[in-house]
């Protein structure tokens with residue numbers, strides 16, 4: 001049985017269809033990502049999974065339970081960190097952890113959790129005085145304090161600096177190593193690529209793709225890029241005639257050729273044939289960013 005199962009989920013706000021037939025299943029122990037542009041229906045979907053909104057149609061199950069009808073049982077199994085969570089400014093880290101632990105019959109040891117999340121030095125610090133990264137760690141701790149089997153993390157690293165994001169990723173990996181299933185909503189492709197076993201791309205309330213990050217990248221047509229500055233210009237038509245070549249652009253004085261493995265293999269012999277030297281030659285693999293733009297047609 002999957003840990004989280006969403007089948008043909010529909011949810012509208014008045015006339016606006018926020019979720020329009022979403023289906024996916026998250027296996028136990030998985031880190032499953034939900035990616036998509038603003039307003040795609042990601043938060044509405046996970047709010048239905050958490051039992052915070054009732055679906056108009058479709059089924060949602062968490063460990064076989066219905067979060068809308070069996071909300072109390074589901075809150076024992078599922079920890080939730082939602083986008084734009086806030087706490088009272090004067091609450092200290094210790095008070096927040098104690099308070100949230102008191103909501104659960106069998107809470108985790110909150111002191112151990114604080115230590116694991118690097119918050120042991122902040123126990124007496126009020127919420128208002130915490131940095132963005134410390135707040136995020138506190139929200140992760142609060143989502144885990146009920147000792148859940150699964151956790152929803154919604155836009156966990158928004159607003160964090162690169163180090164904060166990397167530290168948080170290490171935490172998410174640590175959570176999974178502890179046996180907790182993770183449903184992760186994110187805007188950051190790098191985050192999904194690094195963390196997720198599988199990703200559902202949601203666009204306009206529907207799942208437009210569901211695959212491993214590698215599978216999504218392979219599915220998006222353009223796989224590799226060659227960029228260089230040439231001492232003598234290469235003929236655009238020559239580049240586009242290479243096998244698998246898709247496009248040629250000039251970016252900051254550099255030529256950027258997009259294609260696939262065959263394009264890269266044929267590129268160097270072309271330079272030799274034309275007697276052209278390419279300076280600062282860089283070959284890069286496509287990222288989930290490229291795949292995402294391909295799959296959503298989104299401008300972000």
Ligand code: ATP
Nearest residue numbers: 013016017018036037038039040041042043044045
């Ligand atoms: P973002 O990435 O911007 O957080 P999202 O993918 O999480 O977006 P949702 O927050 O689920 O998307 O919103 C889906 C759609 O439903 C949007 O058009 C949004 O404006 C609308 N919506 C969300 N919550 C409400 C609400 N409480 N009342 C009315 N409309 C809402």
